[in-house]
Amino acid sequence: MFSFNTLPELLHYIKSSTDNPTYLSYLENSSWHHFSSQEFAVYVERLAAAFAHHGVKKGTSVAIVSASSPFWLMIDFALQRLGAVSVPIFANISHENLHYELKDSAIEYAFIASQEKYDQLEKSLKNMKLIVTLGITPHLDNVIDFDLFLNNTYALPAVDVSPEDVATIIYTSGSTGKPKGVELTHKNLISQIKDVQLAIPITSDEVALSFLPLAHIFERMVVSYYLANGISIYFADDVKNVGNLIKELRPTVMTVVPRLLEKIYTKMHDTIYTLNGIKGLIGQGALHRANTKDVHTPLNTLDKLAQQLVYSKLVEALGGRMQYMISGGAALSPAMERFFVNIGIPLYQGYGLSETSPVVCVNTPDAYRFGSCGKKLSSVEVKLTAEGELLVKGPNVMRGYHNRVEETAKTIQNGWLHTGDLAYIDDEGYIFIKSRLKELFKTSTGKYVSAIAIEHHLTHSKWVDYAIIVAENRPYVTALIFLDPTMSSESFEHYCSEPKTTERIQQLIGQVNKHLNAWEQIQKHILIQTLPTIDNHMLTPSMKISRNTVYAYFADEIEAMYHTPSTNLGE
CATH class of the missing domain: 3.40.50.12780 (ANL, N-terminal domain)
Incomplete structure:
Protein backbone atom coordinates (compact mmCIF):
# COMPACT_ATOMS: atom_id res chain seq x y z
CA MET A 1 0.00 0.00 0.00
CA PHE A 2 1.33 3.41 -0.95
CA SER A 3 2.25 5.62 2.02
CA PHE A 4 2.15 9.06 0.33
CA ASN A 5 -0.80 11.36 1.10
CA THR A 6 -0.19 14.36 -1.18
CA LEU A 7 1.05 14.84 -4.73
CA PRO A 8 4.40 16.32 -3.54
CA GLU A 9 4.85 13.14 -1.49
CA LEU A 10 4.05 11.12 -4.62
CA LEU A 11 6.77 13.07 -6.45
CA HIS A 12 9.23 12.20 -3.69
CA TYR A 13 8.16 8.54 -3.96
CA ILE A 14 8.81 8.58 -7.71
CA LYS A 15 12.23 10.13 -7.17
CA SER A 16 13.26 7.60 -4.52
CA SER A 17 11.53 4.42 -5.70
CA THR A 18 11.38 4.33 -9.51
CA ASP A 19 14.05 3.86 -12.14
CA ASN A 20 12.54 3.65 -15.60
CA PRO A 21 14.51 4.96 -18.63
CA THR A 22 11.32 5.14 -20.76
CA TYR A 23 9.03 6.52 -18.08
CA LEU A 24 7.37 9.15 -20.29
CA SER A 25 7.56 9.18 -24.10
CA TYR A 26 6.19 11.42 -26.82
CA LEU A 27 6.35 11.65 -30.62
CA GLU A 28 8.11 14.50 -32.39
CA ASN A 29 8.83 14.45 -36.11
CA SER A 30 7.79 10.79 -36.21
CA SER A 31 10.43 9.81 -33.62
CA TRP A 32 9.97 8.81 -30.00
CA HIS A 33 11.61 10.94 -27.32
CA HIS A 34 11.90 9.62 -23.78
CA PHE A 35 12.19 10.98 -20.26
CA SER A 36 13.41 8.71 -17.48
CA SER A 37 11.66 8.71 -14.12
CA GLN A 38 14.64 10.50 -12.59
CA GLU A 39 14.66 13.16 -15.32
CA PHE A 40 10.96 13.69 -14.71
CA ALA A 41 11.51 14.29 -10.98
CA VAL A 42 14.47 16.63 -11.53
CA TYR A 43 12.67 18.66 -14.22
CA VAL A 44 9.57 18.98 -12.03
CA GLU A 45 11.66 20.44 -9.21
CA ARG A 46 13.41 22.87 -11.56
CA LEU A 47 10.07 24.04 -12.94
CA ALA A 48 8.70 24.41 -9.42
CA ALA A 49 11.69 26.57 -8.47
CA ALA A 50 11.15 28.73 -11.55
CA PHE A 51 7.44 29.18 -10.85
CA ALA A 52 8.23 30.10 -7.24
CA HIS A 53 10.81 32.65 -8.40
CA HIS A 54 8.16 34.30 -10.57
CA GLY A 55 5.63 34.56 -7.77
CA VAL A 56 3.62 31.35 -7.84
CA LYS A 57 2.92 30.22 -4.30
CA LYS A 58 0.52 28.05 -2.33
CA GLY A 59 -3.03 28.61 -3.56
CA THR A 60 -2.07 30.35 -6.84
CA SER A 61 -4.20 29.18 -9.77
CA VAL A 62 -2.26 28.35 -12.95
CA ALA A 63 -3.85 27.33 -16.25
CA ILE A 64 -2.53 24.43 -18.33
CA VAL A 65 -3.56 24.90 -21.97
CA SER A 66 -1.97 22.00 -23.80
CA ALA A 67 -2.52 18.64 -25.38
CA SER A 68 -1.48 15.65 -23.26
CA SER A 69 2.26 15.11 -23.06
CA PRO A 70 5.10 14.61 -20.56
CA PHE A 71 5.39 18.41 -20.42
CA TRP A 72 1.77 18.67 -19.24
CA LEU A 73 2.60 16.35 -16.35
CA MET A 74 5.82 18.17 -15.49
CA ILE A 75 4.02 21.49 -15.24
CA ASP A 76 1.22 19.98 -13.17
CA PHE A 77 3.52 18.28 -10.68
CA ALA A 78 5.66 21.42 -10.42
CA LEU A 79 2.57 23.35 -9.38
CA GLN A 80 1.58 20.63 -6.92
CA ARG A 81 5.08 20.77 -5.39
CA LEU A 82 4.38 24.41 -4.50
CA GLY A 83 0.84 23.83 -3.26
CA ALA A 84 -0.48 25.81 -6.23
CA VAL A 85 -3.73 24.94 -8.00
CA SER A 86 -3.57 23.64 -11.57
CA VAL A 87 -6.48 24.46 -13.85
CA PRO A 88 -6.41 22.19 -16.92
CA ILE A 89 -8.09 23.55 -20.03
CA PHE A 90 -9.32 21.26 -22.81
CA ALA A 91 -7.40 21.82 -26.03
CA ASN A 92 -10.63 21.90 -28.05
CA ILE A 93 -12.63 24.15 -25.73
CA SER A 94 -14.79 26.88 -27.26
CA HIS A 95 -13.48 30.44 -27.27
CA GLU A 96 -16.33 31.57 -25.00
CA ASN A 97 -15.80 28.88 -22.35
CA LEU A 98 -12.04 29.34 -22.47
CA HIS A 99 -12.34 32.97 -21.43
CA TYR A 100 -14.99 32.11 -18.84
CA GLU A 101 -12.83 29.48 -17.12
CA LEU A 102 -9.77 31.73 -16.99
CA LYS A 103 -11.82 34.51 -15.42
CA ASP A 104 -13.72 32.26 -13.02
CA SER A 105 -10.52 30.72 -11.63
CA ALA A 106 -8.69 34.08 -11.50
CA ILE A 107 -5.77 32.92 -13.67
CA GLU A 108 -2.64 35.11 -13.63
CA TYR A 109 -0.17 32.46 -14.78
CA ALA A 110 -0.44 29.93 -17.60
CA PHE A 111 1.39 27.21 -19.49
CA ILE A 112 0.35 27.24 -23.15
CA ALA A 113 1.43 24.75 -25.79
CA SER A 114 -1.16 25.60 -28.42
CA GLN A 115 -0.57 28.35 -30.97
CA GLU A 116 -4.29 28.51 -31.71
CA LYS A 117 -5.24 29.05 -28.07
CA TYR A 118 -2.38 31.51 -27.58
CA ASP A 119 -3.63 33.58 -30.51
CA GLN A 120 -7.22 33.44 -29.20
CA LEU A 121 -6.12 34.59 -25.76
CA GLU A 122 -3.45 37.11 -26.68
CA LYS A 123 -5.46 40.13 -25.50
CA SER A 124 -6.24 38.48 -22.16
CA LEU A 125 -2.68 37.25 -21.74
CA LYS A 126 -1.31 40.79 -21.75
CA ASN A 127 -2.57 41.30 -18.21
CA MET A 128 -1.18 38.05 -16.81
CA LYS A 129 1.97 37.91 -14.73
CA LEU A 130 3.71 35.12 -16.67
CA ILE A 131 3.05 32.83 -19.62
CA VAL A 132 5.25 29.78 -20.13
CA THR A 133 5.04 28.60 -23.75
CA LEU A 134 6.11 25.48 -25.62
CA GLY A 135 6.38 25.18 -29.39
CA ILE A 136 4.66 28.46 -30.26
CA THR A 137 5.63 31.92 -31.46
CA PRO A 138 4.71 34.52 -28.79
CA HIS A 139 4.31 38.26 -29.26
CA LEU A 140 4.21 39.48 -25.65
CA ASP A 141 6.82 40.59 -23.12
CA ASN A 142 5.44 38.47 -20.26
CA VAL A 143 6.22 35.22 -22.07
CA ILE A 144 9.08 32.80 -21.45
CA ASP A 145 9.92 29.67 -23.44
CA PHE A 146 9.64 26.33 -21.64
CA ASP A 147 13.29 25.34 -22.18
CA LEU A 148 14.58 28.67 -20.85
CA PHE A 149 12.17 28.44 -17.92
CA LEU A 150 13.38 24.91 -17.15
CA ASN A 151 17.10 25.67 -17.24
CA ASN A 152 17.47 27.73 -14.07
CA THR A 153 19.41 27.67 -10.82
CA TYR A 154 16.69 29.07 -8.55
CA ALA A 155 16.30 27.68 -5.06
CA LEU A 156 13.30 25.44 -4.45
CA PRO A 157 11.35 26.63 -1.39
CA ALA A 158 9.94 24.28 1.21
CA VAL A 159 6.14 24.26 1.14
CA ASP A 160 3.82 22.54 3.59
CA VAL A 161 1.10 20.92 1.50
CA SER A 162 -1.83 19.33 3.33
CA PRO A 163 -4.07 16.51 2.03
CA GLU A 164 -6.99 18.90 2.48
CA ASP A 165 -5.49 21.57 0.18
CA VAL A 166 -7.06 22.07 -3.25
CA ALA A 167 -4.80 20.56 -5.91
CA THR A 168 -6.78 21.29 -9.04
CA ILE A 169 -9.95 22.80 -10.44
CA ILE A 170 -11.50 20.63 -13.15
CA TYR A 171 -14.14 22.31 -15.28
CA THR A 172 -16.95 19.98 -16.20
CA SER A 173 -18.16 19.78 -19.76
CA GLY A 174 -20.96 22.26 -19.24
CA SER A 175 -23.63 20.40 -21.22
CA THR A 176 -26.10 22.88 -19.71
CA GLY A 177 -25.10 26.46 -19.01
CA LYS A 178 -21.59 27.56 -18.02
CA PRO A 179 -18.91 25.02 -17.04
CA LYS A 180 -18.63 24.27 -13.33
CA GLY A 181 -15.24 24.21 -11.63
CA VAL A 182 -14.83 21.07 -9.53
CA GLU A 183 -12.37 21.61 -6.68
CA LEU A 184 -10.38 18.45 -5.98
CA THR A 185 -7.97 18.13 -3.07
CA HIS A 186 -4.76 16.16 -2.70
CA LYS A 187 -6.74 13.77 -0.50
CA ASN A 188 -9.29 13.25 -3.28
CA LEU A 189 -6.66 12.37 -5.89
CA ILE A 190 -4.42 10.24 -3.68
CA SER A 191 -7.38 8.22 -2.37
CA GLN A 192 -8.06 7.19 -5.96
CA ILE A 193 -4.49 6.00 -6.54
CA LYS A 194 -4.58 3.91 -3.37
CA ASP A 195 -8.01 2.45 -4.11
CA VAL A 196 -7.13 1.53 -7.69
CA GLN A 197 -3.91 -0.11 -6.47
CA LEU A 198 -6.07 -2.46 -4.37
CA ALA A 199 -8.58 -3.06 -7.17
CA ILE A 200 -6.31 -3.42 -10.22
CA PRO A 201 -2.68 -3.89 -9.17
CA ILE A 202 -0.06 -3.48 -11.90
CA THR A 203 3.70 -3.90 -12.12
CA SER A 204 6.41 -1.65 -13.52
CA ASP A 205 6.73 -3.97 -16.53
CA GLU A 206 3.46 -2.74 -18.02
CA VAL A 207 3.37 -0.48 -21.10
CA ALA A 208 0.55 2.06 -21.41
CA LEU A 209 -0.63 4.05 -24.42
CA SER A 210 -2.35 7.29 -23.43
CA PHE A 211 -4.48 9.19 -25.92
CA LEU A 212 -7.30 10.67 -23.81
CA PRO A 213 -6.90 14.29 -22.63
CA LEU A 214 -5.17 14.79 -19.29
CA ALA A 215 -7.54 17.73 -18.81
CA HIS A 216 -10.17 15.05 -18.17
CA ILE A 217 -9.89 13.74 -14.60
CA PHE A 218 -10.37 10.12 -15.75
CA GLU A 219 -7.16 9.99 -17.76
CA ARG A 220 -5.31 12.20 -15.31
CA MET A 221 -6.08 9.89 -12.39
CA VAL A 222 -5.12 6.80 -14.37
CA VAL A 223 -1.84 8.35 -15.54
CA SER A 224 -1.06 9.36 -11.93
CA TYR A 225 -1.60 5.71 -11.01
CA TYR A 226 0.78 4.67 -13.79
CA LEU A 227 3.38 7.14 -12.52
CA ALA A 228 3.16 5.76 -8.99
CA ASN A 229 3.81 2.26 -10.32
CA GLY A 230 6.76 3.28 -12.49
CA ILE A 231 5.41 1.94 -15.78
CA SER A 232 6.26 3.22 -19.27
CA ILE A 233 3.70 5.68 -20.64
CA TYR A 234 3.56 6.60 -24.33
CA PHE A 235 1.50 9.60 -25.42
CA ALA A 236 -0.28 9.45 -28.77
CA ASP A 237 0.33 12.43 -31.05
CA ASP A 238 -3.14 12.22 -32.59
CA VAL A 239 -6.21 10.16 -31.78
CA LYS A 240 -6.37 9.25 -35.49
CA ASN A 241 -2.99 7.57 -35.11
CA VAL A 242 -3.98 5.36 -32.17
CA GLY A 243 -4.53 2.27 -34.33
CA ASN A 244 -1.01 2.47 -35.76
CA LEU A 245 0.53 3.18 -32.37
CA ILE A 246 -1.19 0.16 -30.82
CA LYS A 247 0.44 -2.07 -33.43
CA GLU A 248 3.82 -0.38 -32.97
CA LEU A 249 3.97 -0.17 -29.17
CA ARG A 250 1.96 -3.28 -28.30
CA PRO A 251 0.65 -1.80 -25.03
CA THR A 252 -0.42 -4.03 -22.17
CA ARG A 321 -0.14 -8.09 -25.45
CA LYS A 438 -32.64 13.95 -16.30
CA GLU A 439 -32.48 11.46 -19.18
CA LEU A 440 -35.33 9.22 -18.06
CA PHE A 441 -38.10 10.91 -19.97
CA LYS A 442 -41.80 10.75 -19.17
CA THR A 443 -44.03 11.02 -22.23
CA SER A 444 -47.35 12.87 -22.20
CA THR A 445 -49.03 9.44 -22.05
CA GLY A 446 -47.30 8.70 -18.73
CA LYS A 447 -44.81 6.17 -20.08
CA TYR A 448 -41.10 6.31 -19.16
CA VAL A 449 -38.41 6.26 -21.86
CA SER A 450 -34.67 5.77 -21.26
CA ALA A 451 -33.11 8.10 -23.82
CA ILE A 452 -29.53 6.89 -23.33
CA ALA A 453 -30.39 3.24 -24.01
CA ILE A 454 -32.13 4.08 -27.29
CA GLU A 455 -29.33 6.42 -28.34
CA HIS A 456 -26.81 3.64 -27.74
CA HIS A 457 -28.78 1.35 -30.05
CA LEU A 458 -28.60 3.98 -32.78
CA THR A 459 -24.91 4.92 -32.38
CA HIS A 460 -23.95 1.26 -32.43
CA SER A 461 -24.36 1.61 -36.20
CA LYS A 462 -21.22 2.66 -38.04
CA TRP A 463 -23.30 5.20 -39.98
CA VAL A 464 -24.39 7.19 -36.92
CA ASP A 465 -22.01 9.46 -35.04
CA TYR A 466 -24.48 10.87 -32.50
CA ALA A 467 -28.18 10.55 -31.75
CA ILE A 468 -30.53 12.57 -29.57
CA ILE A 469 -33.90 11.28 -28.42
CA VAL A 470 -36.88 13.59 -27.83
CA ALA A 471 -39.64 12.28 -25.56
CA GLU A 472 -40.14 14.41 -22.43
CA ASN A 473 -43.83 15.38 -22.18
CA ARG A 474 -44.30 14.40 -25.82
CA PRO A 475 -46.94 12.00 -27.20
CA TYR A 476 -44.33 9.77 -28.84
CA VAL A 477 -40.58 9.34 -29.31
CA THR A 478 -38.61 11.07 -32.06
CA ALA A 479 -34.91 11.22 -32.87
CA LEU A 480 -32.32 13.62 -34.23
CA ILE A 481 -29.66 11.63 -36.14
CA PHE A 482 -26.14 12.93 -36.76
CA LEU A 483 -24.41 10.84 -39.43
CA ASP A 484 -20.71 10.00 -39.37
CA PRO A 485 -19.18 12.30 -42.05
CA THR A 486 -16.20 9.97 -42.54
CA MET A 487 -18.44 7.30 -44.06
CA SER A 488 -18.77 9.15 -47.37
CA SER A 489 -16.39 11.00 -49.69
CA GLU A 490 -19.22 13.19 -50.98
CA SER A 491 -20.24 16.53 -49.53
CA PHE A 492 -21.96 16.05 -46.18
CA GLU A 493 -25.16 17.77 -47.31
CA HIS A 494 -25.42 15.55 -50.38
CA TYR A 495 -24.63 12.45 -48.31
CA CYS A 496 -27.43 13.26 -45.85
CA SER A 497 -30.01 13.82 -48.58
CA GLU A 498 -29.20 10.76 -50.69
CA PRO A 499 -32.09 8.27 -50.98
CA LYS A 500 -29.83 5.36 -50.06
CA THR A 501 -28.78 7.18 -46.88
CA THR A 502 -32.40 7.86 -45.96
CA GLU A 503 -33.30 4.23 -46.61
CA ARG A 504 -30.32 2.97 -44.60
CA ILE A 505 -31.29 5.01 -41.54
CA GLN A 506 -34.94 4.03 -41.86
CA GLN A 507 -33.90 0.37 -41.82
CA LEU A 508 -31.70 1.01 -38.79
CA ILE A 509 -34.58 2.58 -36.87
CA GLY A 510 -36.76 -0.36 -37.82
CA GLN A 511 -34.18 -2.75 -36.38
CA VAL A 512 -33.77 -0.69 -33.21
CA ASN A 513 -37.54 -0.51 -32.69
CA LYS A 514 -37.75 -4.31 -32.67
CA HIS A 515 -35.85 -4.30 -29.36
CA LEU A 516 -37.94 -1.59 -27.69
CA ASN A 517 -41.24 -1.52 -25.88
CA ALA A 518 -44.07 -0.13 -28.00
CA TRP A 519 -44.11 3.27 -26.25
CA GLU A 520 -40.30 3.58 -26.60
CA GLN A 521 -40.21 3.07 -30.36
CA ILE A 522 -39.02 5.91 -32.57
CA GLN A 523 -41.93 7.24 -34.61
CA LYS A 524 -40.20 10.02 -36.54
CA HIS A 525 -36.65 11.17 -37.10
CA ILE A 526 -34.59 13.86 -38.81
CA LEU A 527 -31.15 13.55 -40.41
CA ILE A 528 -29.26 16.59 -39.18
CA GLN A 529 -27.04 18.25 -41.79
CA THR A 530 -25.19 20.50 -39.33
CA LEU A 531 -22.12 18.86 -37.88
CA PRO A 532 -21.90 19.14 -34.07
CA THR A 533 -18.75 20.97 -32.98
CA ILE A 534 -17.20 22.55 -29.91
CA ASP A 535 -17.64 26.01 -31.45
CA ASN A 536 -21.39 25.65 -32.01
CA HIS A 537 -21.65 24.20 -28.47
CA MET A 538 -23.35 21.01 -29.62
CA LEU A 539 -20.27 19.10 -28.45
CA THR A 540 -18.68 19.51 -25.04
CA PRO A 541 -14.86 19.63 -24.75
CA SER A 542 -14.93 15.94 -23.79
CA MET A 543 -16.70 15.28 -27.13
CA LYS A 544 -20.08 14.45 -25.63
CA ILE A 545 -23.21 15.65 -27.33
CA SER A 546 -24.93 18.49 -25.45
CA ARG A 547 -28.58 17.52 -25.31
CA ASN A 548 -30.01 20.87 -24.29
CA THR A 549 -27.97 22.75 -26.89
CA VAL A 550 -29.19 20.41 -29.62
CA TYR A 551 -32.78 20.82 -28.44
CA ALA A 552 -32.46 24.61 -28.63
CA TYR A 553 -30.58 24.57 -31.96
CA PHE A 554 -33.23 22.45 -33.68
CA ALA A 555 -36.33 23.57 -31.78
CA ASP A 556 -38.29 24.29 -34.97
CA GLU A 557 -37.41 20.93 -36.52
CA ILE A 558 -38.43 19.13 -33.33
CA GLU A 559 -41.77 20.92 -33.21
CA ALA A 560 -42.37 20.02 -36.86
CA MET A 561 -42.12 16.32 -35.99
CA TYR A 562 -45.02 16.78 -33.57
CA HIS A 563 -47.08 19.09 -35.77
CA THR A 564 -49.10 16.19 -37.13
CA PRO A 565 -49.90 13.04 -35.14
CA SER A 566 -47.81 9.94 -35.72
CA THR A 567 -49.59 7.07 -37.38
CA ASN A 568 -48.31 4.70 -34.70
CA LEU A 569 -48.11 6.12 -31.21
CA GLY A 570 -46.90 2.86 -29.73
CA GLU A 571 -49.39 2.86 -26.85
Missing part, protein backbone atom coordinates in the same frame (compact mmCIF):
# COMPACT_ATOMS: atom_id res chain seq x y z
CA VAL A 253 -2.91 -1.57 -20.64
CA MET A 254 -5.07 1.24 -22.03
CA THR A 255 -7.90 3.46 -20.99
CA VAL A 256 -10.49 3.86 -23.70
CA VAL A 257 -13.82 5.48 -24.37
CA PRO A 258 -16.75 3.61 -25.95
CA ARG A 259 -16.56 5.60 -29.18
CA LEU A 260 -13.05 4.29 -29.92
CA LEU A 261 -14.19 0.73 -29.22
CA GLU A 262 -17.06 1.20 -31.65
CA LYS A 263 -14.62 2.33 -34.35
CA ILE A 264 -12.37 -0.69 -33.72
CA TYR A 265 -15.40 -2.99 -33.68
CA THR A 266 -16.64 -1.66 -37.02
CA LYS A 267 -13.21 -1.98 -38.65
CA MET A 268 -12.81 -5.57 -37.45
CA HIS A 269 -16.24 -6.52 -38.77
CA ASP A 270 -15.68 -4.80 -42.11
CA THR A 271 -12.36 -6.59 -42.52
CA ILE A 272 -13.89 -10.01 -41.86
CA TYR A 273 -16.79 -9.40 -44.21
CA THR A 274 -14.44 -8.66 -47.12
CA LEU A 275 -13.12 -12.24 -46.94
CA ASN A 276 -14.46 -14.75 -49.45
CA GLY A 277 -14.90 -18.50 -49.46
CA ILE A 278 -14.24 -20.68 -46.44
CA LYS A 279 -12.25 -17.92 -44.68
CA GLY A 280 -15.23 -15.60 -44.94
CA LEU A 281 -17.65 -18.23 -43.62
CA ILE A 282 -15.39 -19.09 -40.68
CA GLY A 283 -14.76 -15.43 -39.90
CA GLN A 284 -18.42 -14.46 -40.03
CA GLY A 285 -19.39 -17.43 -37.90
CA ALA A 286 -16.78 -16.48 -35.30
CA LEU A 287 -18.00 -12.88 -35.25
CA HIS A 288 -21.57 -14.02 -34.75
CA ARG A 289 -20.44 -16.13 -31.81
CA ALA A 290 -18.47 -13.23 -30.29
CA ASN A 291 -21.50 -10.99 -30.67
CA THR A 292 -23.95 -13.38 -29.02
CA LYS A 293 -22.14 -15.65 -26.52
CA ASP A 294 -22.82 -15.12 -22.81
CA VAL A 295 -19.45 -13.94 -21.49
CA HIS A 296 -19.88 -15.89 -18.25
CA THR A 297 -20.38 -19.30 -19.93
CA PRO A 298 -17.34 -21.61 -20.36
CA LEU A 299 -15.68 -21.95 -23.76
CA ASN A 300 -16.78 -24.91 -25.87
CA THR A 301 -14.89 -26.58 -28.69
CA LEU A 302 -16.17 -24.14 -31.33
CA ASP A 303 -15.18 -21.19 -29.15
CA LYS A 304 -11.64 -22.53 -28.85
CA LEU A 305 -11.48 -23.05 -32.60
CA ALA A 306 -12.72 -19.51 -33.22
CA GLN A 307 -10.09 -18.27 -30.77
CA GLN A 308 -7.35 -20.03 -32.69
CA LEU A 309 -8.48 -19.17 -36.23
CA VAL A 310 -10.08 -15.72 -35.88
CA TYR A 311 -9.97 -14.07 -32.47
CA SER A 312 -6.20 -14.40 -32.11
CA LYS A 313 -5.75 -12.30 -35.27
CA LEU A 314 -8.14 -9.66 -33.94
CA VAL A 315 -6.24 -9.57 -30.66
CA GLU A 316 -2.98 -9.22 -32.60
CA ALA A 317 -4.42 -6.16 -34.32
CA LEU A 318 -4.52 -4.63 -30.81
CA GLY A 319 -0.84 -5.37 -30.31
CA GLY A 320 -1.17 -8.92 -29.05
CA MET A 322 -3.21 -6.29 -24.14
CA GLN A 323 -3.91 -7.50 -20.61
CA TYR A 324 -7.04 -5.40 -20.29
CA MET A 325 -8.67 -2.14 -21.27
CA ILE A 326 -10.52 0.16 -18.87
CA SER A 327 -13.55 1.89 -20.37
CA GLY A 328 -14.82 5.15 -18.94
CA GLY A 329 -16.06 8.60 -19.84
CA ALA A 330 -19.41 7.33 -21.12
CA ALA A 331 -21.62 4.29 -20.79
CA LEU A 332 -20.36 1.13 -22.55
CA SER A 333 -22.96 -0.69 -24.61
CA PRO A 334 -23.52 -4.39 -23.85
CA ALA A 335 -22.74 -5.23 -27.48
CA MET A 336 -19.26 -3.69 -27.28
CA GLU A 337 -18.49 -5.30 -23.94
CA ARG A 338 -19.69 -8.73 -25.09
CA PHE A 339 -17.66 -8.66 -28.30
CA PHE A 340 -14.30 -7.61 -26.84
CA VAL A 341 -14.52 -9.92 -23.84
CA ASN A 342 -15.46 -12.86 -26.06
CA ILE A 343 -12.54 -12.36 -28.46
CA GLY A 344 -10.13 -12.40 -25.51
CA ILE A 345 -9.66 -8.73 -24.53
CA PRO A 346 -10.77 -8.19 -20.92
CA LEU A 347 -12.73 -4.95 -20.93
CA TYR A 348 -13.50 -3.44 -17.55
CA GLN A 349 -16.17 -0.79 -17.35
CA GLY A 350 -16.11 1.69 -14.50
CA TYR A 351 -18.27 4.58 -13.41
CA GLY A 352 -17.51 7.95 -11.97
CA LEU A 353 -17.86 11.71 -12.13
CA SER A 354 -15.49 14.65 -12.06
CA GLU A 355 -17.02 15.36 -8.65
CA THR A 356 -15.79 11.97 -7.35
CA SER A 357 -12.20 12.30 -8.63
CA PRO A 358 -13.57 10.38 -10.70
CA VAL A 359 -13.93 6.63 -9.98
CA VAL A 360 -16.76 5.33 -7.81
CA CYS A 361 -16.74 1.71 -8.95
CA VAL A 362 -15.02 -0.47 -11.53
CA ASN A 363 -14.91 -4.05 -12.75
CA THR A 364 -11.62 -5.80 -12.05
CA PRO A 365 -9.89 -9.09 -12.91
CA ASP A 366 -11.07 -10.54 -9.59
CA ALA A 367 -14.56 -9.03 -9.55
CA TYR A 368 -16.27 -8.77 -12.93
CA ARG A 369 -19.93 -8.87 -13.89
CA PHE A 370 -21.14 -8.27 -17.42
CA GLY A 371 -23.22 -5.13 -17.88
CA SER A 372 -22.26 -3.69 -14.53
CA CYS A 373 -19.84 -0.91 -13.57
CA GLY A 374 -18.26 -3.22 -11.00
CA LYS A 375 -18.06 -2.89 -7.25
CA LYS A 376 -17.33 0.29 -5.32
CA LEU A 377 -13.74 1.20 -4.50
CA SER A 378 -12.63 0.24 -1.00
CA SER A 379 -12.76 3.71 0.60
CA VAL A 380 -16.01 4.70 -1.11
CA GLU A 381 -19.52 4.37 0.32
CA VAL A 382 -22.63 4.14 -1.87
CA LYS A 383 -26.35 3.98 -1.31
CA LEU A 384 -29.59 4.52 -3.24
CA THR A 385 -32.41 6.94 -2.53
CA ALA A 386 -36.01 5.78 -2.60
CA GLU A 387 -36.13 6.98 -6.22
CA GLY A 388 -33.05 4.90 -7.07
CA GLU A 389 -30.54 7.76 -7.34
CA LEU A 390 -26.98 6.72 -6.56
CA LEU A 391 -25.36 8.65 -3.68
CA VAL A 392 -21.62 8.59 -2.99
CA LYS A 393 -19.58 9.37 0.11
CA GLY A 394 -15.86 9.08 0.76
CA PRO A 395 -12.42 10.68 0.49
CA ASN A 396 -12.87 10.96 -3.28
CA VAL A 397 -15.81 13.39 -3.08
CA MET A 398 -14.90 16.91 -4.21
CA ARG A 399 -14.55 19.81 -1.82
CA GLY A 400 -17.16 21.68 -3.85
CA TYR A 401 -17.87 23.73 -6.96
CA HIS A 402 -15.60 26.75 -7.35
CA ASN A 403 -17.46 29.98 -6.53
CA ARG A 404 -20.80 28.11 -6.37
CA VAL A 405 -21.73 27.66 -2.72
CA GLU A 406 -25.45 27.09 -3.29
CA GLU A 407 -24.92 24.52 -6.03
CA THR A 408 -22.39 22.70 -3.84
CA ALA A 409 -24.94 22.56 -1.01
CA LYS A 410 -27.54 21.09 -3.37
CA THR A 411 -25.12 18.45 -4.68
CA ILE A 412 -23.51 17.37 -1.39
CA GLN A 413 -25.98 16.85 1.45
CA ASN A 414 -24.84 15.48 4.82
CA GLY A 415 -21.63 14.31 3.18
CA TRP A 416 -23.43 12.38 0.43
CA LEU A 417 -22.91 13.49 -3.16
CA HIS A 418 -26.01 13.21 -5.33
CA THR A 419 -24.81 11.82 -8.66
CA GLY A 420 -27.98 12.42 -10.64
CA ASP A 421 -27.75 8.85 -11.92
CA LEU A 422 -30.34 6.12 -11.46
CA ALA A 423 -28.80 2.79 -10.49
CA TYR A 424 -29.35 -0.50 -8.78
CA ILE A 425 -26.97 -2.58 -6.70
CA ASP A 426 -27.22 -6.38 -6.79
CA ASP A 427 -26.82 -8.73 -3.83
CA GLU A 428 -23.05 -9.02 -4.40
CA GLY A 429 -22.46 -5.28 -4.57
CA TYR A 430 -22.18 -4.84 -8.35
CA ILE A 431 -23.48 -1.43 -9.42
CA PHE A 432 -25.58 -1.08 -12.57
CA ILE A 433 -26.18 2.43 -13.93
CA LYS A 434 -29.58 2.70 -15.56
CA SER A 435 -29.77 6.30 -16.73
CA ARG A 436 -29.39 9.91 -15.78
CA LEU A 437 -32.30 11.20 -13.71
